[in-house]
Each structure stands twice: as C-alpha cells, then as structure tokens.
Amino acid sequence: MLGGSPCQNLTITVADREEHFTGLAGDKSKLFFEYVRALKTVKPRYFLYENVESMKEKDKETITENLGVEPIMIDSGLLSAQERKRYYWTNIPNVKQPNERHQVLADILEEKVDEKYYYNLNYDFYGLHKRVAAKLDLYNYDILQRVYSPHFKAPTLTACRGGHKQKKVIHNDRVRKLTPLEYERLQTVPEGYTKGVADSHRYNMLGDGWTVDVIAHILSYADFSTSKGVPEAAI
Incomplete structure (x- = not known):
C-alpha cells in the first residue's frame, strides 16, 4: 500500500502563515489519519508513506507512532537533478540510501x-x-x-x-x-x-507527485517471493 497525504499544513513554506501551518490538525494534512485507517483495514504485506522533511518534530513523531516504524529521509537529488528531501515510512526492511548520480x-x-x-x-x-x-x-x-x-x-x-x-x-x-x-x-x-x-x-x-526512481529504489528492497502476512508494525 503506497500513499502520501497532503503536505499543505505541514511544510515549512507556510510557516509564515499560521492559519495554514497547523500540522496534522489541518484541513488537508489530517488526511494522514485516513491513510492509517486504510492501512489497518487492508493490512497489506508492505506499506510506504511519504511526506515532507520540513514538518514540525511533533508531527513527525505522531506519524511515526501511528505507523510503528521510523522514517528514512531520502533527497531526490541523489537520483535526479532536483533537490527534494522527503521522509519515507515503510516496513520494507533494510532500505539504504541510493547511490548518487550527480545530475544537475x-x-x-x-x-x-x-x-x-x-x-x-x-x-x-x-x-x-x-x-x-x-x-x-x-x-x-x-x-x-x-x-x-x-x-x-x-x-x-x-x-x-x-x-x-x-x-x-x-x-x-x-x-x-x-x-x-x-x-x-x-x-x-x-x-x-x-x-x-x-x-x-x-x-x-x-x-x-513523487520522484519515481526514489520509490523504485525503496521497493527494490521488498521481497514478494513468499506469502508471509503483514508485519506487526503495519497494524
């Protein structure tokens, strides 16, 4: 299960507009909790959730607590000519940083x-x-x-x-x-x-949207060769 709820109330780019910088309580970014609801309902073997790196620490901690895994921060600049720091929460094990392509x-x-x-x-x-x-x-x-x-x-x-x-x-x-x-x-x-x-x-x-090659890199660590159930961290 792949997803990423709206970042409009989380990103630092709205920090100077307090009416929008409301975190996971915001009208748009609160859709994260719908992701959690879907995750508990579907119980997929693997899940991946993405959001901005510039969120407040308390919002990061809330997401981590609800998903049961620590995020990995990957900058799309490693695989593209665009700087794009994002947190990725996933129960796919042992995901490492990708090798840099040095593009401009x-x-x-x-x-x-x-x-x-x-x-x-x-x-x-x-x-x-x-x-x-x-x-x-x-x-x-x-x-x-x-x-x-x-x-x-x-x-x-x-x-x-x-x-x-x-x-x-x-x-x-x-x-x-x-x-x-x-x-x-x-x-x-x-x-x-x-x-x-x-x-x-x-x-x-x-x-x-997402940087496709970053998502492909993360998914490359998934093992679909067996039919194990969903790990506990996902539910």
Whole structure:
C-alpha cells in the first residue's frame, strides 16, 4: 500500500502563515489519519508513506507512532537533478540510501524550447557560478524572481497554482521557465507521461507527485517471493 497525504499544513513554506501551518490538525494534512485507517483495514504485506522533511518534530513523531516504524529521509537529488528531501515510512526492511548520480539542471534541459516559456523581462545577473544566477524583474515575491543556474540542481518542485510559480533557469543567455517535460525528467517520470492535458495541470501533477526512481529504489528492497502476512508494525 503506497500513499502520501497532503503536505499543505505541514511544510515549512507556510510557516509564515499560521492559519495554514497547523500540522496534522489541518484541513488537508489530517488526511494522514485516513491513510492509517486504510492501512489497518487492508493490512497489506508492505506499506510506504511519504511526506515532507520540513514538518514540525511533533508531527513527525505522531506519524511515526501511528505507523510503528521510523522514517528514512531520502533527497531526490541523489537520483535526479532536483533537490527534494522527503521522509519515507515503510516496513520494507533494510532500505539504504541510493547511490548518487550527480545530475544537475544542464543534464535534463531541452535544447529547443517553445518561445512561450521565455520571459522578455529585465533581470539582474549574478553569474552562472551561483545557484541563484539571476533575479527576474517580476512582482515583489523573492521566490518567483529566482532564476537558477544550469550548473546546479533545481530546487524542490511544487504545484504551480497561480501565475509564474514554475521554476526558472538561464538557458542560452535567456531566462525561461522549466517546461513540463523538464519537470517530468526532474521527477524521473517517463517522458510524455503527463502529456495530453494543459501545461498548468502537468505542472501541478508533477509538483505534487513523487520522484519515481526514489520509490523504485525503496521497493527494490521488498521481497514478494513468499506469502508471509503483514508485519506487526503495519497494524
């Protein structure tokens, strides 16, 4: 059984908005307890639950107590060109950290990109030797103005509900947003997997999703060769 309940009330990105930073008591993140209910009902042989690394310690402890196993923190940056620290709670035994692939944005960028992804705005250039290589003249929000160097990893992808929230990069001496295909590559999703819906939906699905190769790495430790019952930690 695989799952990950909404992180909107858990993530540090809403720490400055106390009405949202309500942890597992929040309207969205409390769905974790539905995962627990389903787990006790289904009693699968193996389970995997994922959520953000930036949650409060008390919420981490509550999840651990309910699932009966300690989490392992894996950064997607080990297997992709995106930094994405996540906790994974699983009763699959002996899961280790994956070997690093040493990828950066330059390794996943499309060479030919439609003009619609480019910005024709002024920007302050700091140099490609810095992770935040430039600041785009866009609104007043620092996180929307950040333009990343292709020589570093992308920051954590998020859903893009609202304008200009896609991660940005300097490419061929111009500033542009990352494309949906590049989001797929950063999440190690098969290329074109989200094709067929509007770009906005592709960004949201991928930002809310999992890094596939991390999940595959964890599942590689599972043994399905016998028919043992569910371990006690799962119930």
